[in-house]
Amino acid sequence: MATNVQLLKDALRKEGLLYTPQRQIIWDEICKTDDHRDAEEIYFKIKQGGHKVSRATVYRTIDVLVKNNLVRKLELGDGRNRYENKLDSSHHDHIVCIQCGRIDEFMDENIEKLQDEIAKKYQFKIVRHIHQLFGLCRDCN
Amino acid sequence: MATNVQLLKDALRKEGLLYTPQRQIIWDEICKTDDHRDAEEIYFKIKQGGHKVSRATVYRTIDVLVKNNLVRKLELGDGRNRYENKLDSSHHDHIVCIQCGRIDEFMDENIEKLQDEIAKKYQFKIVRHIHQLFGLCRDCN
DNA sequence: TCTTTAATGAGATTGAGTCTCAAAAGTAAT
DNA sequence: ATTACTTTTGAGACTCAATCTCATTAAAGA
Ligand SMILES: [Zn+2]
Ligand SMILES: [Zn+2]
Ligand SMILES: [Zn+2]
Ligand SMILES: [Zn+2]
Numbered sequence: 001m002a003t004n005v006q007l008l009k010d011a012l013r014k015e016g017l018l019y020t021p022q023r024q025i026i027w028d029e030i031c032k033t034d035d036h037r038d039a040e041e042i043y044f045k046i047k048q049g050g051h052k053v054s055r056a057t058v059y060r061t062i063d064v065l066v067k068n069n070l071v072r073k074l075e076l077g078d079g080r081n082r083y084e085n086k087l088d089s090s091h092h093d094h095i096v097c098i099q100c101g102r103i104d105e106f107m108d109e110n111i112e113k114l115q116d117e118i119a120k121k122y123q124f125k126i127v128r129h130i131h132q133l134f135g136l137c138r139d140c141n
Numbered sequence: 142m143a144t145n146v147q148l149l150k151d152a153l154r155k156e157g158l159l160y161t162p163q164r165q166i167i168w169d170e171i172c173k174t175d176d177h178r179d180a181e182e183i184y185f186k187i188k189q190g191g192h193k194v195s196r197a198t199v200y201r202t203i204d205v206l207v208k209n210n211l212v213r214k215l216e217l218g219d220g221r222n223r224y225e226n227k228l229d230s231s232h233h234d235h236i237v238c239i240q241c242g243r244i245d246e247f248m249d250e251n252i253e254k255l256q257d258e259i260a261k262k263y264q265f266k267i268v269r270h271i272h273q274l275f276g277l278c279r280d281c282n
Numbered sequence: 283t284c285t286t287t288a289a290t291g292a293g294a295t296t297g298a299g300t301c302t303c304a305a306a307a308g309t310a311a312t
Numbered sequence: 313a314t315t316a317c318t319t320t321t322g323a324g325a326c327t328c329a330a331t332c333t334c335a336t337t338a339a340a341g342a
Contacts, residue, residue, distance in 0.1 A: 018288065018339070040329075054291040059330065075218045077271065079299085080329060095263055106259050111252055115274060118247050122236055123279035130218065130273045133256060138264035159308065159319065181298075195322040200299065220330085221298060 004031050004087070011068035022053045026061045030071055030085050036094075036103050038080040075130060076103075093131040099140035106133075145172050145228070152209035163194045167202040171212060171226050177235075177244050179221040216271060217244075234272040240281035247274075 008027045009019050017023075029046050037045075043058045062083060065071035074082040076096055091112070092105040111131070119126045149168045150160050158164075170187050178186075184199045203224060206212035210230075215223040217237060232253070233246040252272070260267045 020289065020338085022290070038329085052291090056292085056331080057290060060289090075216060077216045095259065095265055097265070098268065104263055104265075106263065108255055108259060111255050114249055114252050114255075118236065118249060119274060119276065122245050122247065123282075124236055124238070124245075124274065124276045125282045126274050126276035127239065128275050130271055130275070132271045133260060133265065133267050134269050134271070135260065135265045135267035141264075141266045161308085161320065163321070179298085193322090197300080197323085198321060201320090 004028065007070060008065075011064065011070055014068065015064060017064065022057050023061050023064075025051050025053055026058055027065060027070070030062075030065065030083060031087060034084065034088075036074055036076070036082040036084050038082050040080070042083070076132065077134075093133075095133040095135075097137035097140055098134050099136055102137050102139075104137075145169070148211060152205065152211055155209065156205060158205065163198050164202050164205075166192050166194055167199055168206060168211070171203075171206065171224060172228060175225065175229075177215055177217070177223040177225050179223050181221070183224070217273065218275075234274075236274040236276075238278035238281055239275050240277055243278050243280075245278075 004027060005024065008024060012019050012023065025046060026042070029042055029049070032045075039059055039062055042062070043053075043055050046053050046058070062071060066073050066083070070086055071083050072086050074084065074094065076082055076094070090107070092107040095104045095106055096102070115126065115129060145168065146165065149165060153160050153164065166187060167183070170183055170190070173186075180200055180203055183203070184194075184196050187194050187199070203212060207214050207224070211227055212224050213227050215225065215235065217223055217235070231248070233248040234252075236245045236247055237243070256267065256270060
């Protein structure tokens, strides 16, 4: 956890922002699981944990964390943004069950390479990508 | 255009829905360009064209068109859904400039195949996928 | 301490999208 | 064509995630 404190402090310093108890509480909550939760879930978990942090601060802090690469924003197409911590910073994409909501993670070096080639062909400089497979998991099929 | 009329009629019959002037107007508007427009843009273009169709009908009809494979829904991560007609029904994914909004289309057989392999490995039955590359286009870089 | 700047929180606001329900339009049988 | 029935439409209310406002609170610096 000490490491997580330092990561946050560094990010805030880089942004010229102050280190505050609220920001630490939010970052801690996001580090607690490897789930893919939306901002409301994170907000309510914090509340439930007995801390008082406002909704506005949760949203604002998440934005800072995303901008500084501590958190990844996922857009799973259900109208709300989801977030996962990047403590284990290895890149992955997602395969989502449209029935039960189960989310698995995958990573394919070959796909990643092919993306780079596409970028080169179109003369784009890629900064991020979304790659999600939607379907029915084994249990739901 | 005659073809487009028939495509709509067939889809509506399949759904047990009636063929109405409003639904044709909406489908026509979507067929007019190969852009990637959101529902509001489509709604206002129709209004601007002198037709009176309600917002609710636009949203409802787009849903029918998507369900019946005449229109593809895109989620480009900016909080609103975008749509493109599938008259030229070849599959493609998107590469998006985060600066100027330019959207190019790409298709890579190898990526598509690798996705199938991932699905097999995770025992998912894929029904759709999102694959978008975000970055700076040549002009913006 | 005093002054200045930054962060927070409660609640208002936005905006895409959905829902409601009375009115309008379509369908089918007489 | 008239009636009886069903479907669609449209205006506006509503929802929900997310953002904004601004008065209050907390932190930093002199
Ligand atoms: Zn990837
Ligand atoms: Zn993940
Ligand atoms: Zn594809
Ligand atoms: Zn396209």
